[in-house]
Amino acid sequence: MTYTLTGVTLADGTTTNVVVEGQTISSVGSLTVGELIDCSGLMVLPGFVDLHTHLREPGSEDSETVLTGAKAAAKGGFTAVSAMANTSPVADTAGVVEQVFRLGKEAGLCEVFPIGAVTVGLAGEQLAELGAMADSAAQVRVFSDDGKCVSDPLVMRRALEYVKSFGGVIAQHAQDPRLTQASQMNEGEVSSRLGLAGWPAVAEEAIIARDILLADHVKSRLHICHLTTKGGVELVRWSKSQGINVTAEVTPHHLLLTDDLVESYDPVYKVNPPLRTDADVQALRIGLADGTIDIVATDHAPHPTEDKECEWSAAAFGMIGLETAFGVIVKTMIETGAMSWPRLVEVMSTNPAKIGRYSRQGGAVTAGSPANLTLVNPKSAWQVDREKMSSKSKNTPFHGTALTAKVIHTIYEGVFVVKNETLTGLKHE
Amino acid sequence: MSAILESADIDRALKRISHEIIERNQGLDSVVLLGIPTRGAYLASRIAQILMGLGSKVPVGTLDITMHRDDLRLRPPRPLLETLMPTGGIEGKDVVLVDDVLFSGRTIRAALDALGELGRPRTVQLAVLVDRGHRELPIRADYVGKNLPTSAKESVRVQLSEIDEIDCVEIVPAP
Amino acid sequence: MKNQLLSINDLSKDDVLSILSTAAELERITEGPTKKLPTLRGRTVVNLFFEDSTRTRISFETAAKRLSADVINFSAKGSSVSKGESLKDTAQTLQAIGADAVVIRHGSSGAAQRLSDSGWINATVINAGDGTHEHPTQALLDAFTISKRFPERKSDFSGLKVAIVGDILHSRVARSNVLLLTKLGASVTLIAPPTLLPVGVESWPVLVSYDLDEELPEFDVVMMLRIQLERMQNFYFPSEREYSRRYGLNEDRLLRMKQSGIVMHPGPMNRGLEISAASADSSRSVIVNQVGNGVSVRMAVLYLLLGGASLSEVSQ
Numbered sequence: 001m002t003y004t005l006t007g008v009t010l011a012d013g014t015t016t017n018v019v020v021e022g023q024t025i026s027s028v029g030s031l032t033v034g035e036l037i038d039c040s041g042l043m044v045l046p047g048f049v050d051l052h053t054h055l056r057e058p059g060s061e062d063s064e065t066v067l068t069g070a071k072a073a074a075k076g077g078f079t080a081v082s083a084m085a086n087t088s089p090v091a092d093t094a095g096v097v098e099q100v101f102r103l104g105k106e107a108g109l110c111e112v113f114p115i116g117a118v119t120v121g122l123a124g125e126q127l128a129e130l131g132a133m134a135d136s137a138a139q140v141r142v143f144s145d146d147g148k149c150v151s152d153p154l155v156m157r158r159a160l161e162y163v164k165s166f167g168g169v170i171a172q173h174a175q176d177p178r179l180t181q182a183s184q185m186n187e188g189e190v191s192s193r194l195g196l197a198g199w200p201a202v203a204e205e206a207i208i209a210r211d212i213l214l215a216d217h218v219k220s221r222l223h224i225c226h227l228t229t230k231g232g233v234e235l236v237r238w239s240k241s242q243g244i245n246v247t248a249e250v251t252p253h254h255l256l257l258t259d260d261l262v263e264s265y266d267p268v269y270k271v272n273p274p275l276r277t278d279a280d281v282q283a284l285r286i287g288l289a290d291g292t293i294d295i296v297a298t299d300h301a302p303h304p305t306e307d308k309e310c311e312w313s314a315a316a317f318g319m320i321g322l323e324t325a326f327g328v329i330v331k332t333m334i335e336t337g338a339m340s341w342p343r344l345v346e347v348m349s350t351n352p353a354k355i356g357r358y359s360r361q362g363g364a365v366t367a368g369s370p371a372n373l374t375l376v377n378p379k380s381a382w383q384v385d386r387e388k389m390s391s392k393s394k395n396t397p398f399h400g401t402a403l404t405a406k407v408i409h410t411i412y413e414g415v416f417v418v419k420n421e422t423l424t425g426l427k428h429e
Numbered sequence: 430m431s432a433i434l435e436s437a438d439i440d441r442a443l444k445r446i447s448h449e450i451i452e453r454n455q456g457l458d459s460v461v462l463l464g465i466p467t468r469g470a471y472l473a474s475r476i477a478q479i480l481m482g483l484g485s486k487v488p489v490g491t492l493d494i495t496m497h498r499d500d501l502r503l504r505p506p507r508p509l510l511e512t513l514m515p516t517g518g519i520e521g522k523d524v525v526l527v528d529d530v531l532f533s534g535r536t537i538r539a540a541l542d543a544l545g546e547l548g549r550p551r552t553v554q555l556a557v558l559v560d561r562g563h564r565e566l567p568i569r570a571d572y573v574g575k576n577l578p579t580s581a582k583e584s585v586r587v588q589l590s591e592i593d594e595i596d597c598v599e600i601v602p603a604p
Numbered sequence: 605m606k607n608q609l610l611s612i613n614d615l616s617k618d619d620v621l622s623i624l625s626t627a628a629e630l631e632r633i634t635e636g637p638t639k640k641l642p643t644l645r646g647r648t649v650v651n652l653f654f655e656d657s658t659r660t661r662i663s664f665e666t667a668a669k670r671l672s673a674d675v676i677n678f679s680a681k682g683s684s685v686s687k688g689e690s691l692k693d694t695a696q697t698l699q700a701i702g703a704d705a706v707v708i709r710h711g712s713s714g715a716a717q718r719l720s721d722s723g724w725i726n727a728t729v730i731n732a733g734d735g736t737h738e739h740p741t742q743a744l745l746d747a748f749t750i751s752k753r754f755p756e757r758k759s760d761f762s763g764l765k766v767a768i769v770g771d772i773l774h775s776r777v778a779r780s781n782v783l784l785l786t787k788l789g790a791s792v793t794l795i796a797p798p799t800l801l802p803v804g805v806e807s808w809p810v811l812v813s814y815d816l817d818e819e820l821p822e823f824d825v826v827m828m829l830r831i832q833l834e835r836m837q838n839f840y841f842p843s844e845r846e847y848s849r850r851y852g853l854n855e856d857r858l859l860r861m862k863q864s865g866i867v868m869h870p871g872p873m874n875r876g877l878e879i880s881a882a883s884a885d886s887s888r889s890v891i892v893n894q895v896g897n898g899v900s901v902r903m904a905v906l907y908l909l910l911g912g913a914s915l916s917e918v919s920q
Contacts, residue, residue: 181838184713192804195713195737195779200803264721265714309722311691313712313735493629496643496671496907506605506912508622509629542642546633 001414002026002034008044008375010365011341018044020371023414023428027367039375042408045345047079047110047372048326049352049361051142051171051249052225052297054318055081055112057103058096059088064302064392066103066112069322072300072391074109074417076322077374077407080353080361081110081300085117086147092117092128094136101138108427109417110410113356116140118159118170122148127159134166141357144171146225147272149207151177156211160220169221169247169355172211174232175273179203184313186259186274194262196312199274201229208232212239212246223355224248226299228273230283237292247355249297250284252328253319253397257281261397267308267315268397271301285332288347289339295352298325302393320391324384326376327403334378335404341378360413375409382406390423434575436596439558442574443472446556447479449572454523457485459551461522463492465540466510469528471591472558476527488515492526492547497539514547524550525572529587531557534568559598561585605908610716610731611738612783620747620787624759626904627748627897634670634900644673647910650703650727652694654680654710659871659895660732660742664707667902673910676701691715695724703727705910713737728909736774742870743780745901747788749894750825753866762789765822769795769851770829770878771840773802777870778829782810793819797851799840816851820860827868828853831878844877853883866890 005018010028019027019034027033055069064072066083073081083100085091091100097114104112116133120126122145133140143163150156150172159170180203185191187198208224212235215222227233227248239246253271258278261269269275287293301318308315321328329348333339339347353362363369384401386394410418413428434442454460457480464473470491477489493510495501526540537555544553556572561579575598579585584603590596605619615623633641649668651661661677668675680694691710698706705728708716713735720729733739750766751759766785772778772794785792786809793811794801805812813819820826831847841847848854853867858880861867867879867889875881884891 187803189804189807192802192807193779195735195776197736198803265717266721309692311710311712311715311718314691496630496633496641496911501643501911504912506908506910508908509626512629512632546641 004032004036005039006036007040011345020414025369025371042375045374046349047374048077048348050078050081050298051352053081053300055083063304067107068392070107070109072322074410075390077326077410079110079372079412082113082115084146085115090117090121092120094132097133097138097140098136110412114138116143118143118145118150141168146173149173149175157214161218164220169223171223171225173225174204174207176203176206185262186276190259205231208235216244222246226251228254228276230280233283233287247294249295250293251299252325255332265312267312270315271319272317285338296347298322303395308395320396323389324398327405330405371414373411377408378405380406432597432599434598439596443475446572447476457487459523461488461515462525463490465528466491468589471589473527488517490515494539494543497542519550520548522550523552525554525556527556529558530585531560531570534564534566537568538566608720608729609740612740612780617787623904624748627900630903631900642672643911644671647673647704649673649705650676650698652678652706652708657709663898664902666899692724699725707732709733733776737776738780739776740780742777743784745898748901749890749897764790764824766790766792766825767795767823768827771800771831772796773800775829828879848877852878854880855882858883
C-alpha cells in the first residue's frame with residue numbers, strides 16, 4: 001500500500017509531504033504518490049518508543065494483556081514498547097520472553113520487546129539465564145528486575161559484566177530495600193503530616209551512586225529507571241561528565257505531579273518510586289532538557305480497580321501512562337519552553353530505541369526509514385478521561401487533566417493502526 | 430410594626446407575676462426560679478430582683494433544654510446553653526419555670542424532661558411573659574404577663590435590654 | 605462545623621471551643637441522677653474497629669449510649685479483612701444497615717478519610733485513630749483535661765507550655781495534639797530521640813528538643829507517649845533501659861517539674877518504661893481524669909455531629 005501524508009509538519013518546523021510505500025518511507029518532499037491523506041496542522045514524528053511498560057501478561061491478565069497494552073500504546077503514539085519482566089511467571093527464561101514476544105507479534109499494533117529479569121524470580125540472588133534470553137527469538141537486550149532493586153552489589157556487578165558479551169544493558173530500579181521498608185510516600189514535610197512511612201530520596205540516590213561506580217569499574221552499560229530526585233539528576237550529570245556509560249529515564253508523572261497530592265490519601269497517587277517535591281520536579285525537567293536524562297519512559301503500571309479502591313497502605317503502587325505520556329510531556333516540557341520539538345523526538349523515540357538496540361525504531365523521518373510514525377496535533381485541547389482509555393485498567397492520576405496536544409494517527413510498519421484517535425482494527429502481520 | 434408591650438408594660442407584667450407567685454405559694458420559702466435560656470433566664474433574674482425588692486431572696490438558676498428538644502433534627506446542631514443549679518438545688522422545692530413566650534408547649538415539655546435529670550421538685554409551675562396560644566400539648570401557664578392572640582403566620586418577638594438593647598414585645602411575620 | 609471529624613484540621617477554633625464547652629455542660633448534666641439523655645434516640649452509631657482498642661471503643665460506646673443512640677460494634681480485626689477492598693465492602697454493608705455515624709479505628713493512615721471521601725457511605729465519619737496519622741478525639745479530650753486543670757484560662761492556652769515526649773514519629777496522638785493545642789495558643793515542644801522524630805518535623809508549628817531535662821521545669825503540661833517495644837528492632841533506640849533513662853518520666857524528673865505542672869498519658873502505659881509508677885499515680889497525674897473526660901468529649905462530638913439535622917434532612 002502506498003500513500004502520502006500531505007501538508008505535514010516535521011519536528012524542525014518545515015512543512016512537507018511524506019510518502020509511505022509498504023513498510024518504508026520512500027520520499028520526504030514535494031512528491032505525492034497514491035492515496036493522499038491530508039495532514040495539514042499535524043506534526044509527523046518518529047513513532048514513540050517506551051522502554052518501560054508493564055503489560056502484566058502472563059499472570060495478571062485482569063489488569064492488562066499484551067493486546068490491550070499494545071492498543072493503549074498505539075493510541076498513545078508508541079510504535080514500540082518494552083515489557084517489564086515482573087510477570088507471573090517472571091520473564092527470567094527464554095520461554096517466557098518468547099511467549100511475550102509472540103503475543104506482541106500477534107497483536108500487531110506495535111513492536112513489543114520483552115525485558116528479561118536480571119535475577120531468577122526477581123529475588124536478587126541468582127543471575128537469570130541472560131544469555132539464553134539474548135539468544136532467543138525475542139533477542140532480549142534490556143534486563144531489569146524492575147519493581148525490585150538489584151540491591152546486592154555483587155549481583156549487580158556480575159550482571160553488568162555479563163551483559164557486555166551481547167551488548168545488553170541493565171536497567172536498574174534504584175531503591176535500597178532496607179531504607180524503604182514499608183515506605184509509602186516521599187519522606188518529607190508531607191509524609192510527616194500524613195503519618196505515612198517515608199521513602200527517602202537517599203534510598204534511590206545511594207543505589208544510583210553505587211551503580212554508576214560499578215558501571216565505570218566494569219565498563220558496562222547502566223540504565224537508571226525512573227529517576228525522581230534532584231540528587232539523582234546530579235549524580236547522573238556527574239557520571240556523564242566523567243564519560244561513564246550511563247543513561248537515565250524519567251516518567252511523565254514525575255515531571256508533573258508532587259507529593260502533596262497524597263494529602264487526599266487517594267491511592268491513584270501511590271507509585272513506586274513515589275511522587276517527590278516541586279524542587280525535584282524542576283530538577284528533572286532541567287535534566288531532561290539538558291541531556292542529563294536521556295529518555296521519557298511511562299512506567300505504565302496497570303492495576304485492577306480493587307487494588308486502588310482501598311486504603312492507602314493496602315493499595316498497589318503504580319499508574320498507567322501510555323495514553324497520556326505525549327500530552328503530559330508537551331504540557332511539562334514544550335509549553336513551559338523547557339524543551340524543543342527535536343529534543344522531544346530524541347527523548348521519546350531516538351534515544352530509547354538506541355538504548356534498547358531497537359533497529360527499526362527511532363529513525364529520522366527521511367526516505368529509507370521504516371514507516372513507524374506518530375502524527376500529532378500540537379494544539380488541540382482535550383481532557384483526560386479514564387473511561388475512554390484502551391488500557392484494561394483505569395488507574396491514571398491524570399483523569400480530568402486538561403492537555404493541549406494529542407496523538408491523531410499512529411503508523412506501525414506502514415499500517416495505520418490508529419486513525420483519527422481511533423484504533424482502526426488494522427494490524428501489521 | 431407597633432410594640433404590643435413596651436418597657437413599662439413588661440415591668441408591670443413582671444411585677445404582677447411576682448405578686449402572684451407570692452400569693453400562690455403562701456410565702457417564698459421553698460420557691461426557686463429556673464429560667465429557660467436565653468430570654469427566660471433574664472426574665473427569671475428580673476423576677477428575682479422584684480421579689481428581692483419585696484423583701485424576699487429567691488434562688489435563681491437556668492435550665493438548658495437543648496438535649497431534650499423534639500425538634501433537634503429540624504435544624505443544624507446548636508451549642509448547649511448553661512444550666513445553673515440554684516443554691517440549695519431543686520429537690521423538694523416549688524420550681525417556677527420562666528420563659529418568654531408560651532406557644533406549642535414543646536419547649537416546656539422538654540424543660541420538664543430536663544428537670545427530671547436534675548432532681549424531684551415538690552411542684553413545678555410555669556411563668557411566661559406572653560402566651561400566644563396554639564398549644565400542641567396539654568400544657569398551661571400558671572402566670573401569664575400578657576395573653577396575645579396570634580395567627581400561625583405570625584411570630585412573637587421578645588427583646589430584652591440585657592441582650593437586645595431595648596425592652597419590647599411585638600408581632601412580626603413568621604420567618 | 606463540618607459533617608465529619610477526620611482530622612483536627614476539620615475544626616475551626618470556634619468549633620473546638622464549642623466542643624469543649626458542650627463537653628463541660630454534658631459532663632455536668634450526666635453527673636446528675638440520670639446519666640442518659642434522649643438526644644440521639646433513633647440514630648445508629650457503628651464502632652468500626654479494624655484494630656484492637658478496648659478503651660477507645662468503650663469510651664465511644666458509652667458516649668453514644670448516654671445519648672440514647674443505638675450502638676453497633678463491628679470488629680473487623682481477626683476476620684478475613686486483610687486487603688483494602690474489605691473497607692469498601694464493610695462500608696457498603698454499614699450503608700445498607702443505615703448507619704448514621706461510623707466511628708472508625710484503622711491501622712492505615714488516611715483510612716478514615718478514604719471512608720469519608722470514597723462515596724461508599726453517607727454516614728458521618730469520625731476518626732478514632734488512623735495508623736500513625738491522627739486521633740482527633742484523643743486530642744480533644746486532652747485539651748478538655750487541660751482546660752479543666754487550668755480553669756482560669758477558659759480554654760485560652762496562649763503561653764501554656766506543653767511538652768510531648770516520646771515516639772512522635774509513630775504517634776497519631778502527637779499529630780492531633782500538635783494541631784489542636786497550637787490552635788488554642790499553646791506552645792508545644794516535642795521531645796524525643798532524633799530517630800523518633802519525623803523527617804519534616806521542622807515544618808510543624810512546634811519546638812523540638814532531644815533533651816527531656818533541659819526545660820523540664822518550664823512546662824505546664826508534660827504528655828508522655830507510649831513507647832512500643834517492637835521499635836527496638838528497627839534500631840530507633842538501643843535498649844529499653846537507655847530509653848527509660850533518657851526519656852522516661854521518673855521520680856527525679858517529676859520533682860523537678862513546675863509546682864502547677866501536670867502529667868498526661870493517652871494510655872495504655874508501660875509503667876517503668878516511659879513513665880514510672882510513682883509518676884503515673886502522683887497528684888500531678890491527670891491520667892485517670894483523661895479517661896472520664898473522654899466520654900464527655902465524645903458525647904459532645906457525637907451530639908454536635910449527629911444531634912441536629914443531617915445535611916440530607918436539611919435539604920428536605
